[in-house]
Amino acid sequence: MTTTTRSPLLSDAGHAVERHWRELAGRRRLYTIGGLLFMVLAMSGSLWFANESNAGKFFDRLPYFFDFAGQMVPRDGWEIWRALFDLSSPYDDGSLKYNYPDGRIYFTETLYLPEYFYKMLETINIALVSTLVGFGFGFVLCFLAASNLMTRRWLRFFVRRFMEVLRAFPEIVIAGFFLAILSLGAVPAIIAVSIHTIGALGKMFFEVVENTDMKAEEGLRAAGANWIERVWFAIVPQVMPNFLSYALLRLEINVRASTIIGAVGGGGIGEALRLSISRNHEAKTLAIILLLFCTVVAVDQLSAWLRGRLVGKQAFAFGRGA
């Protein structure tokens, strides 16, 4: 680069670089501005549309927003505990609102399980059974979908598409369909969550399988092992920690999912929550929210701890699985 005494001037080559850089920066800025403009337009359009098609308008409802929150405060703080542990309430007037002891599940004459704890356990069991079923089927399917183990393209393609459909199919439709056949209860929820779990875990699993070290498999192949032996002795020991970690992650998601499915008729705590919110039973609602919150936190912590032991730091890598 040459300079003169009066002003720093660039050589021709320098000018070219300078011009090029400006062009690049300008284009980049244009893209950024264009992208932002697009986002702003899309957002305002979306919000306007959402507000227009909502039953209550945002700004009309806003002043009353905290009224509703105020309605959620029970008569006294102990009501929440009474609702949670099914103790009788001093305000009991025979209505559904204060009938806390009615839902007790008795083991013996005096020992009982409070209603909401029972419902919570039901929801957790739905999640647990679904995760186990999903794990079983996903485990079998993933080896058929992994490109390093399955050489038949058509089978791999078919299994992958099958899992994609299971994953993307709305759980609510499966639940609704089985609710129509089996009537209300937990079984439709189990079926719906399981089907989704098979697809979701299957996808995670086959990606893990595709990233395995194939040397062990080659060794077994050289020794004349058949396909099942190669998978069982070479691949499974490598992938099992990751599989379990994903299954635990899935368990967390399934606890939430089975709560939601419960709210639309699948039984468990979700149903109790929906009923108590819609009936304005504030103490019951808060009790359920408290219980749900503690459970979700406990399950998350337990699963995080187990995953940490299984696969170490990697367990906390990004990605909740869809």
Add this chain to the structure above:
Amino acid sequence: MTEAETNALVARHADVFNRPLTERLRGILIAAGISLYLVFAWWLFAIGQVVSGGNWEIAGAYLADWVSYEVRPNIDFEEGALTVSFPRFSPLGDDPKPDWLVTETAMVERRAAAGAGAAGQSGGAISGAGFLGALDDKAATKTEESFLGPVGGAAQALEPQVEAPATEPVVIRAEAVVRAEVSLGDGNHILIEPERVALTRDGETLVLDIERNVGVVAQGALPEWASQRAPGAKVIVRFGFAGRAEVEDDEVKVRRRFLGWENFVFDTRSPYWGKPASEVLRLVFLGERIEPGRSNLALAWDNILNNSEWQHGDVWLKLLQTIVMAFAGTVLASLLAFPLAFAAARNITPNRLANQVLKRIFDLLRSVDMLIWALFFTRAFGPGPLAGISAIFFTDTGTFGKLYSEALENIDDKQREGVRSVGASPASVQRFGVVPQVLPVFLSQSLYFWESNTRSATIIGAVGAGGIGLKLWEAMRTNQDWENVAYMVLLILIVVFVFDSISTALRHRLIGRQGG
């Protein structure tokens, strides 16, 4: 391999060949534990009982409804003649003359009192009863003096109706349907004559006689595709997918099933209904105006949107609501979580109190489930997408806050030091030292959740948070509109697939293929 070699191998890897007992039994124990738990769950949820108590027969019909539709003609027995009628909102429109239902007419003699309505309807060669005619028939048999004339195509070929006094039976000769044949494909058919129904399936024929005061009586034993609860009661005959028939002592209810979604584009009220695509296109672009007030194109579009069976307009609107819920909720959550994450990351904001408080708030937002937020905001804003947006916004602010602050805590500090060393202001340090490192990760995570929220938005819609979830749920609750459910599921699958592709493509551009 000789024995010595084997022994040498075992001796060399003693720890592999002689594992402790607990380790060897671990797999079996785990399997046994899981099996025991599954048995317990089977008992807890009474799965066997529920599954065996399920209404599985109806499941087949529901599943078939996804991709097919039924036409349900009724054939009534009227003193020596038949009346064919279709229910009011038949997918074939008013006054259908399907080619799978062939009727024969003949002159029949009958008493006026009972036959007045029926005689009035025996119109064309095919069962002439339009839906109004069918209703009239019922009215006419009950109140003898009020005779309502038939409508539409049924009006020709009528014998002049004598206004007979009800007290005195008058014999009328009129043309009426005496034989109806319903073809169910593959040679299966139902032949209906007054007092006698013959059903043929797979070459096997069942003849049912309608006997006065006795009911339906089968000639010979019932084949396995037919069933009767009690002697004389109605006989249900199944023809597999093609349909079924219920033979009662006064009528035969036929359900003929066809593959496909009926009247998907135009419903029976539309002037374009039943016309082939070429004709519709010609009408739309070249034809005379059907309604003087607006163009044919506008009319066609309006007819499609307001299709009474498929409700395209409403379904699309609700689908758009779901998309908007996921989009707006995710964007708002990202926007709020972005500054909060900087305050929550302990390497950016060296204030332990602020870090901890914010992180606990994130946990709270995340752990109070999306369902609870959805129910809560549905109460606050009323049903609709605002509730859904708010629910997604609250949950995902927590999720993004956690993910973003973790990403911030893992950044490379050298860039920040470099920017700081040249004397940049704190804001510039963040802007040029931190944001370029984390922005792709942030965007990638937001995109990932945008896509998964599209799925979640469907589900929380069902509890009242707006969007297609609620519509889907309503369609399922009636147990009649499974074809509408299939249509909406198809739309959802397409949307999820498209968004999945967009999000994956964008993420790969942002952080390369490893970013998963």
